[in-house]
Amino acid sequence: MEEKFTTVIVPKSKWLDFHLKEVWKYRDLVLLFVKRNFVSQYKQTILGPLWAIIQPLLTTVVFTVVFGRLAGLAAEGVPSFLFFMSGNIAWAYFSSCLTQTANTFTGNAGILGKVYFPRIVMPISTVLTNLISFAIQFVMFLVFLAIYWIRGAVHPTPYALMIPLLLVQMAMLSLGVGIIISSLTTKYRDLKMLVGFGVQLWMYGTPVAYDIGIIPQKFMGIYMLNPMTPIINTFRTAFLGLGSFDLVYYLISWGVTLVILFFGLLLFNRVEKTFMDTV
Amino acid sequence: MDELAIKIEHVSKEYRLGAIGGGTLRGDLQTWWARKRGKEDPNAKIGARTDVKVGEHFLALDDINIEVKKGEALGIIGHNGAGKSTLLKLLSRVTAPTSGTISYNGRIASMLEVGTGFHPELTGRENVYMNGAILGMSKAEIDRKFDQIVEFAEMRRFIDTPVKRYSSGMYVKLAFAVAAHLDSEIMVMDEVLAVGDMKFQQKCLGKMGDAANNDGRTVLYVSHNMSTIRQLCTRCIVLDHGKVVFDGDTETAIDIYADSQQKMDYHYDFSGQPRSMLKNRKLEFVSMDVLTDPSKPIAVGDHVKLKLLCRANETFSNMYLRFEIVAADNTVAGTMFEGMPLVANAGQKLELVLDVDTEHLVPGKYRFDLLAFERNEFGNQDWCDRVSGAPVLELRKKDDRDLDWLAQWWGHTHFTDFKVDSIHLL
Numbered sequence: 148m149e150e151k152f153t154t155v156i157v158p159k160s161k162w163l164d165f166h167l168k169e170v171w172k173y174r175d176l177v178l179l180f181v182k183r184n185f186v187s188q189y190k191q192t193i194l195g196p197l198w199a200i201i202q203p204l205l206t207t208v209v210f211t212v213v214f215g216r217l218a219g220l221a222a223e224g225v226p227s228f229l230f231f232m233s234g235n236i237a238w239a240y241f242s243s244c245l246t247q248t249a250n251t252f253t254g255n256a257g258i259l260g261k262v263y264f265p266r267i268v269m270p271i272s273t274v275l276t277n278l279i280s281f282a283i284q285f286v287m288f289l290v291f292l293a294i295y296w297i298r299g300a301v302h303p304t305p306y307a308l309m310i311p312l313l314l315v316q317m318a319m320l321s322l323g324v325g326i327i328i329s330s331l332t333t334k335y336r337d338l339k340m341l342v343g344f345g346v347q348l349w350m351y352g353t354p355v356a357y358d359i360g361i362i363p364q365k366f367m368g369i370y371m372l373n374p375m376t377p378i379i380n381t382f383r384t385a386f387l388g389l390g391s392f393d394l395v396y397y398l399i400s401w402g403v404t405l406v407i408l409f410f411g412l413l414l415f416n417r418v419e420k421t422f423m424d425t426v
Numbered sequence: 427m428d429e430l431a432i433k434i435e436h437v438s439k440e441y442r443l444g445a446i447g448g449g450t451l452r453g454d455l456q457t458w459w460a461r462k463r464g465k466e467d468p469n470a471k472i473g474a475r476t477d478v479k480v481g482e483h484f485l486a487l488d489d490i491n492i493e494v495k496k497g498e499a500l501g502i503i504g505h506n507g508a509g510k511s512t513l514l515k516l517l518s519r520v521t522a523p524t525s526g527t528i529s530y531n532g533r534i535a536s537m538l539e540v541g542t543g544f545h546p547e548l549t550g551r552e553n554v555y556m557n558g559a560i561l562g563m564s565k566a567e568i569d570r571k572f573d574q575i576v577e578f579a580e581m582r583r584f585i586d587t588p589v590k591r592y593s594s595g596m597y598v599k600l601a602f603a604v605a606a607h608l609d610s611e612i613m614v615m616d617e618v619l620a621v622g623d624m625k626f627q628q629k630c631l632g633k634m635g636d637a638a639n640n641d642g643r644t645v646l647y648v649s650h651n652m653s654t655i656r657q658l659c660t661r662c663i664v665l666d667h668g669k670v671v672f673d674g675d676t677e678t679a680i681d682i683y684a685d686s687q688q689k690m691d692y693h694y695d696f697s698g699q700p701r702s703m704l705k706n707r708k709l710e711f712v713s714m715d716v717l718t719d720p721s722k723p724i725a726v727g728d729h730v731k732l733k734l735l736c737r738a739n740e741t742f743s744n745m746y747l748r749f750e751i752v753a754a755d756n757t758v759a760g761t762m763f764e765g766m767p768l769v770a771n772a773g774q775k776l777e778l779v780l781d782v783d784t785e786h787l788v789p790g791k792y793r794f795d796l797l798a799f800e801r802n803e804f805g806n807q808d809w810c811d812r813v814s815g816a817p818v819l820e821l822r823k824k825d826d827r828d829l830d831w832l833a834q835w836w837g838h839t840h841f842t843d844f845k846v847d848s849i850h851l852l
Contacts, residue, residue, distance in 0.1 A: 152529035176559035263519035420522035
């Protein structure tokens, strides 16, 4: 008699089997993780979610003074405060997603070692949690933008409607890089040391603290391979009316993002079943 | 044929001993590069054969085949390290087998260590939802079950308090309640009941028994507590060194497990036995010999002669001995004292011949744990030394026509028969 089973566990999963259906079944868990992450982040703090605003605000002020006033790296024609703030909040979203997802396996070994749920649920909920912080910061940004707009200092463009697309792309990119790192850190802890440093380096390779205008034309080809560059640029074009939107670079950036995410999922898929044995 | 709930086929799980990999990316890359070029591995130990991979392999599970029918309550017993937890980990998909397949029907609610999903900052209510979702319940499902869960855990008053303020008992109660109310076809449990109080333990066992008998759910239960195994399980598996050594009825399984734990012998050397730090070792046991004729089985009521050798590390004058007699299922059958105080000076060796009367024991296998203690001026005892399994004896029936003693209900002590003083026929 041939038995029919609903679940079959085998040593290795197929390369391209991402269990997307299963993740959908666990969607309530994703939301609960998001809630848990967000709530526990600000528990026992006096200012609570206000911290989400204070941090980028202070960084922006520092950037405006150091990179704007002292170094003169801000773009011409737009208020440098808005210039740095736009770069800052976009980058903050990306970098916090990345550093947190990179920690998925090692940071949650306790719970992952006891029960099963699709492991990808964890990094996905991290990315979503950060979306809440981003939303708060984005509202703050819009308030400042409105002030400058009324004064006639900036001219937002219709590209501003692309913001959801930019966010999705940043989420995917940080997820991709993050899970590659987390998959590798189960065995090699070296990478963990690199993450903080690497993210900082990456920031200097991206026009966050300076204007893209300072990059010599001959390096532009390589420079634009960094998928974050077109994202930040488009963000500024959209809200500050700075420069112009470049479709080719933007599509290349999407291409790189998708390749990284795909590779990340492949690797994650390989590792997730047995990482408990090596972590 | 009954419907199968779980089918485990040729499952092995291999672990590598020692540190895994070089630990660093650089080390592994070096090894890989060297092997690629056919050179010697710079990270290999000098003299080690290079065709052998780094790290020895260890089979935690070795070609396991188990079939579990729907509605069965299966117990899994074995020593520490026999592979019980590994098996449950594979079933609950925490890690994957090295080879073989595991198939099952429906959802598995795993209670490996309940409460792992609990976040200390969140309230009981939030954690119920959180833990339920981790176990695979949807929010709607938990909504429906919420009152039942809280009722079962007896926690209504504390449900909106952060769980970091809970006692460990409350923690486990709530976590168990969540897992027990998941509509899963299969429940997997690993010693979860160790923390709750007796009343709650019984409640849980009842709940699990119900789940198996009435709801047709399948229960897999791992425990070192034989009485709970006996109470819950209809079938039992004994694991030893990663292999299934027995699969069948619970009583036999428990006997086999208990047997493998203690060795019958005629000479016991205690020098290698691990001792607790709590004992002051004023008196130290050295060895024990069973003087009774080994060719003849010992029957209930026989006197067993033992020769005990011990050493006085310090002078004492108030030392007593006692035997704690432990039955095969790890329950204590009773205790025997030696009534006269022993006296010795530091450095002396003592050889004692002991006479043990087995009259009140029932047929079965027993482990005698020998303990030396000193009575201090407050009437309390200071432990000096304790050795386990000294000796292990198997008692036969005095007469083959004697009643079969049902130890699981009657206990391991046979008291003196009571007497009928008078009878009136009415």
